[in-house]
Amino acid sequence: MALSPDGGYLTVANAAGDSVSVIDTRTDSVVETISLRWQPKDYFGASPNALAFNASGKTLYVCNGTQNAIAVVAFRPGESKLLGLIPVGWFPGAVVYDAPRATLHVANIKGIGSGWRTWPEDVPGYNSHQYFGTLSLVPEPDTEELSKHTKTVLSNCRREMLEAAQLPPRPNQPPRPVPERVGEPSVFKHVVYIIKENRTYDQVLGDMKQGNGDPALCVFGEEVTPNQHKIASEFVLLDNTYCSGILSADGHQWSTSAFATDYMEKSFAGFPRSYPDGMDEDDVDALAYSPSGFIWDNAIEHGKTLRNYGEFAIGVTGWKDPTRQPPPTFMDFYNDFIKQTGLTVIGSRPAIESLRPYMKMDTIGGGMDVPDIFRAAQFIKELKEFERKGELPDLSIICLPNDHGSGTKPGMPTPAAHVADNDLAFGQIVEAISRSRFWKETCIFAIEDDPQDGWDHVSGYRTTAFVISPYTKRKSVISIQYNQPGMLRTIELILGLPPMNQMDAVATPMVGCFMDNPDFTPYVAVPNRIPLDQLNPEPEAISDPLLRHFAEVSRTLPLDLIDRCPEGLLNRIIWHAQKGSQAPYPKWATLPDSED
Numbered sequence: 001m002a003l004s005p006d007g008g009y010l011t012v013a014n015a016a017g018d019s020v021s022v023i024d025t026r027t028d029s030v031v032e033t034i035s036l037r038w039q040p041k042d043y044f045g046a047s048p049n050a051l052a053f054n055a056s057g058k059t060l061y062v063c064n065g066t067q068n069a070i071a072v073v074a075f076r077p078g079e080s081k082l083l084g085l086i087p088v089g090w091f092p093g094a095v096v097y098d099a100p101r102a103t104l105h106v107a108n109i110k111g112i113g114s115g116w117r118t119w120p121e122d123v124p125g126y127n128s129h130q131y132f133g134t135l136s137l138v139p140e141p142d143t144e145e146l147s148k149h150t151k152t153v154l155s156n157c158r159r160e161m162l163e164a165a166q167l168p169p170r171p172n173q174p175p176r177p178v179p180e181r182v183g184e185p186s187v188f189k190h191v192v193y194i195i196k197e198n199r200t201y202d203q204v205l206g207d208m209k210q211g212n213g214d215p216a217l218c219v220f221g222e223e224v225t226p227n228q229h230k231i232a233s234e235f236v237l238l239d240n241t242y243c244s245g246i247l248s249a250d251g252h253q254w255s256t257s258a259f260a261t262d263y264m265e266k267s268f269a270g271f272p273r274s275y276p277d278g279m280d281e282d283d284v285d286a287l288a289y290s291p292s293g294f295i296w297d298n299a300i301e302h303g304k305t306l307r308n309y310g311e312f313a314i315g316v317t318g319w320k321d322p323t324r325q326p327p328p329t330f331m332d333f334y335n336d337f338i339k340q341t342g343l344t345v346i347g348s349r350p351a352i353e354s355l356r357p358y359m360k361m362d363t364i365g366g367g368m369d370v371p372d373i374f375r376a377a378q379f380i381k382e383l384k385e386f387e388r389k390g391e392l393p394d395l396s397i398i399c400l401p402n403d404h405g406s407g408t409k410p411g412m413p414t415p416a417a418h419v420a421d422n423d424l425a426f427g428q429i430v431e432a433i434s435r436s437r438f439w440k441e442t443c444i445f446a447i448e449d450d451p452q453d454g455w456d457h458v459s460g461y462r463t464t465a466f467v468i469s470p471y472t473k474r475k476s477v478i479s480i481q482y483n484q485p486g487m488l489r490t491i492e493l494i495l496g497l498p499p500m501n502q503m504d505a506v507a508t509p510m511v512g513c514f515m516d517n518p519d520f521t522p523y524v525a526v527p528n529r530i531p532l533d534q535l536n537p538e539p540e541a542i543s544d545p546l547l548r549h550f551a552e553v554s555r556t557l558p559l560d561l562i563d564r565c566p567e568g569l570l571n572r573i574i575w576h577a578q579k580g581s582q583a584p585y586p587k588w589a590t591l592p593d594s595e596d
Contacts, residue, residue, distance in 0.1 A: 005057040013048040015262035016291045044292040045502030049262040055099040063092035069153045084146040085153035088136040106136040158506035165505040177471040177514035186494045192396045194446035197404035200454030201462045211239035214457040219578035220419045226526045227427030235472045241465040241482040248277035251450030258485035258504035259290035277562045278312040279366030292501040299395045306358040310365030310399035313348035365399035372402040372425035380432045392438045407554035407573045408536045420530035427525035434522035443469035470518035480512045546581035
């Protein structure tokens with residue numbers, strides 16, 4: 001909020017409405033709502049969240065967080081007008097007008113992003129947490145300077161792509177894998193979207209010589225992830241694709257809504273209200289959800305059929321006999337699935353009620369106790385039912401989270417076994433779809449929700465991503481820069497859905513992954529090389545002092561709660577579990593953490 005210098009008006013930034021409310025303090029009534037969108041028809045995404053008047057009270061400066069800009073408003077209640085935009089840093093979250101110097105002081109929450117840091121030592125900062133808050137000192141611009149500033153902001157925000165996204169479909173266009181405009185035909189009728197958990201590119205695919213990887217940083221290479229390696233080899237290897245968020249709370253927002261709200265961006269100091277990953281009972285929080293909706297809202301609104309397998313679902317598990325104690329462990333669920341003894345119960349309920357009609361209730365999203373091969377089997381079982389009916393939903397969303405791992409917690413799968421479970425489940429899903437009657441008209445997309453538990457020599461945001469279909473280029477390396485909003489934008493174009501907000505509207509569609517002539521050869525999944533029931537031993541059975549210490553620590557960590565473990569500590573546990581205690585940990589991979 002900001003009070004005008006004469007005290008006559010209180011202005012309120014409405015981040016979820018792209019507007020500023022003007023309240024007359026004499027009548028306590030809203031006398032004007034100022035839009036902060038550059039054009040009235042623009043998609044949601046300015047995120048005004050802080051504001052300040054100049055000394056005269058005739059100009060109002062507003063932090064447009066998502067646009068990395070300060071909006072300049074000529075303030076005349078009832079006739080106020082957006083004059084221009086000033087570029088600042090990453091997500092401006094506070095602004096003060098310095099009257100003696102006629103200067104704006106703007107605090108940018110994420111500043112300049114991750115990069116080289118010179119304190120406390122001169123080392124690269126590739127971890128996704130290594131962003132630097134900054135202060136922009138901006139002289140109050142005159143008309144000519146504001147015009148130049150505005151052009152810079154509009155260019156940075158890809159204004160041309162935003163306007164192109166609003167163009168109507170053209171008649172008589174040939175079907176393409178990715179149509180150029182919303183409403184033009186695609187060769188695909190179905191999209192399967194798989195969301196995995198917390199891996200970087202180098203961790204998994206860094207050993208693939210054809211891509212830009214660092215094998216020294218690869219801990220879950222081909223021995224652990226043979227299916228991901230085979231899929232990347234047979235289809236496209238994407239070595240320049242990025243998550244937009246850094247952990248599950250914002251990662252599941254970016255991967256499903258292509259947006260992070262101002263509440264989300266301002267919560268990183270400690271998540272005092274909630275940790276809105278969408279998978280826990282206590283972390284269902286509408287303040288974190290984009291008002292422009294999720295990809296499933298977009299599909300439902302435009303008449304598309306939908307099926308959801310675990311995304312934004314709260315797990316409901318236990319013994320079939322409710323009196324039996326203690327609760328089932330991973331091996332209980334695993335053995336019950338392998339032997340089909342029917343002793344356990346696995347299900348879920350929606351974190352967002354509007355998902356209920358579209359959810360498969362007898363599967364689960366989060367929860368490291370349940371193997372991913374169970375999640376794959378539940379999807380494949382229903383896929384066969386769809387084949388009998390001859391109808392597959394237009395959009396299917398699958399949560400496949402076990403590549404997150406459980407550290408070296410005794411009794412839980414080793415990091416390699418957890419990732420191998422995820423890899424096998426992924427391969428099984430791809431094979432089942434490619435052998436189904438729907439393969440000719442289906443495209444599979446897969447990406448991590450975030451890259452939190454990892455390291456990478458290019459960027460802490462770089463991740464593994466997959467595009468699998470008959471029209472996907474074969475045996476190709478694609479180094480075009482893509483990201484989560486771009487993947488969602490591609491899905492939207494295929495299904496004939498408009499963008500949800502400014503972020504997916506201007507994201508680069510993944511057109512470069514496709515070819516015109518299809519290859520209908522099905523994918524054949526390969527078996528796991530790491531036993532899926534390979535469990536972490538008790539600390540007492542470990543002779544190596546460091547590994548024993550990490551096993552003892554893992555036993556105390558809240559690994560059953562999403563992202564509650566100190567990231568740096570969990571990363572070290574994973575590194576040494578895979579590399580051994582003598583392998584030097586890449587210190588640049590994470591910031592020092594007092595909790596560690």
